[in-house]
Amino acid sequence: MAGLTGRMSTVVKAKVSKLLDRAEDPAETLDYSYQKQVEQLQNVKKGIADVVTAKKRLQMQETSLQQAVVKLDTQARQALSSGQEDLARTALERKNVAQTELQSLDTQVNELEGQQEKLTESEQKLRAKIEAFRTKKEVIKAQYSAAEAQVRISEAATGVGEQMADVGLAMQRAVDKTENMRARADAVSELESAGAFEDLTALGSGEDDIDRQLKGLSSQSEVDDELAKMKGEIGTGGGERAQLGSQSEGTSPGEGAPASGSGAGEAQQAPADSGQS
Amino acid sequence: MIIRISGEDQYRLSDADGERLNGLETAVSAAVESHDEHAFAEAYRVLLDHVRTSGERVGDDEIENSDVILPPADTTLAEAAGEFTGEGLIPD
Numbered sequence: 001m002a003g004l005t006g007r008m009s010t011v012v013k014a015k016v017s018k019l020l021d022r023a024e025d026p027a028e029t030l031d032y033s034y035q036k037q038v039e040q041l042q043n044v045k046k047g048i049a050d051v052v053t054a055k056k057r058l059q060m061q062e063t064s065l066q067q068a069v070v071k072l073d074t075q076a077r078q079a080l081s082s083g084q085e086d087l088a089r090t091a092l093e094r095k096n097v098a099q100t101e102l103q104s105l106d107t108q109v110n111e112l113e114g115q116q117e118k119l120t121e122s123e124q125k126l127r128a129k130i131e132a133f134r135t136k137k138e139v140i141k142a143q144y145s146a147a148e149a150q151v152r153i154s155e156a157a158t159g160v161g162e163q164m165a166d167v168g169l170a171m172q173r174a175v176d177k178t179e180n181m182r183a184r185a186d187a188v189s190e191l192e193s194a195g196a197f198e199d200l201t202a203l204g205s206g207e208d209d210i211d212r213q214l215k216g217l218s219s220q221s222e223v224d225d226e227l228a229k230m231k232g233e234i235g236t237g238g239g240e241r242a243q244l245g246s247q248s249e250g251t252s253p254g255e256g257a258p259a260s261g262s263g264a265g266e267a268q269q270a271p272a273d274s275g276q277s
Numbered sequence: 278m279i280i281r282i283s284g285e286d287q288y289r290l291s292d293a294d295g296e297r298l299n300g301l302e303t304a305v306s307a308a309v310e311s312h313d314e315h316a317f318a319e320a321y322r323v324l325l326d327h328v329r330t331s332g333e334r335v336g337d338d339e340i341e342n343s344d345v346i347l348p349p350a351d352t353t354l355a356e357a358a359g360e361f362t363g364e365g366l367i368p369d
Contacts, residue, residue, distance in 0.1 A: 118284060125286075128337035136340065159340035162281070166346075170284045173349065 027149075030137035033157045037130045040164050044126060047171040048119045054178040055112040062105045068098045080227075080234050088230070092223045100219075115174040122167045129163045279335065280328050281343040282350065288332025289341075298345070301327055305357070314354045321357070325350055 076091035136156050140149050278295040281287045290298075301324040308317035325347065335341050348360050 122284070125337045129340060132338040132340050155342065156340050159342050162343060162346075166281065166283055170349070173284075 027141050030141060030149075030153055033153070033160075034130070034134055034137060037133060037160055037164065041123070041126060041130060044119070044123050044167050044171065047175070048116065048123060051112060051116050051119060051174050051178065055109055055116065058105055058109050058112065062102060062109065065098050065102050065105065069095055069102065072098065076227075076230060077234060080230055085227075089223060089227055092226050092230075093220075096219055096223050096226070112174075112178065115170075115177070119167070119170060119174060122170055126160075126163050126167050129160050133157070133160050278344045279341050280332060281346045282325055282328060283346055284349040284351075287335035287341060287343055288328050289335055290328065290332040294327070294331040295344075297327060297331075298324065309354065309357050312354065317354045317357060321352065322350075 072091045072095035076088045076095065079085070079088035079091060133156055137153070140152050140156070144152060278290050278292065279287055280290055280295070280298070301320070304320040305317065305324055308320050328347065348357065352360075
């Protein structure tokens with residue numbers, strides 16, 4: 001009977017009984033246990049706040065990636081209009097990477113949302129247990145002899161301790177997941193800040209490291225398809241369409257790119273969403 | 278007996294319902310041993326459902342120690358490997 005009947009509860013029981021052994025006066029132990037519980041409840045609240053912060057961070061990253069998608073789409077069109085197909089392909093490769101990352105961020109934000117809800121529920125349960133303990137400790141103090149009280153305190157304290165340990169475990173799982181997400185998101189931010197999504201025009205003739213990395217990350221078949229589609233829309237080399245290239249940066253890419261269009265819409269909503277949580 | 282599903286709630290099960298857990302755990306252990314992610318997910322879902330449906334939820338204001346603590350519902354096969362050892366949930 002190794003695992004399940006609870007490594008966790010065993011640890012909690014050991015800790016609690018150590019605490020009880022030390023105390024001479026049950027009443028004092030009760031008050032001390034309660035005080036500890038209230039302190040730990042604060043830690044739980046802090047843990048939830050950390051999850052919220054992680055979620056907001058990912059949401060900000062989503063917004064900036066959404067902007068990058070719009071920008072790269074525009075750049076690809078401009079490049080294609082002025083006959084620079086290589087540059088257009090590079091822009092679309094980067095757009096493809098950004099879009100893939102956006103999808104993954106979206107999943108992660110939803111996951112964190114779920115964890116936040118669960119933790120909040122757990123916090124409420126823990127709060128209820130601590131409240132029950134507070135009531136119980138007064139009853140124990142009033143009704144039992146020292147020896148009897150010791151046993152009952154132990155039961156009650158380990159019961160609350162078990163709940164506490166369970167919330168702790170849930171928080172640990174949430175933190176672990178968040179860490180993994182952060183590592184991924186940071187890797188993409190690094191590419192972003194290294195200019196991968198920005199200085200397209202500064203791109204030399206040779207591939208740089210970032211370019212090679214992005215090429216590896218992007219789906220070439222999707223990029224091919226999009227390039228072909230864009231060519232069809234723009235009509236490569238067409239005199240009238242070539243003017244697109246001279247339009248100012250940040251111009252809406254138009255209806256030809258539904259993904260980036262909706263992306264821009266979400267970007268505007270994002271701050272409002274995070275404000276609610 | 279009191280069973281806790283980690284991350285959820287505590288449930289009060291009759292002895293008979295509690296003992297049924299050991300039977301359900303056999304399927305979970307078998308899936309863990311054969312590294313079958315799909316079978317594990319299904320068997321563990323069945324086990325948790327048994328606890329949730331046959332048990333009575335312990336009130337938030339009741340303070341009870343659990344006899345058995347089950348890992349969270351989203352436990353992965355890899356995480357479960359250390360928990361389900363095939364010895365049975367409830368010791369003889």
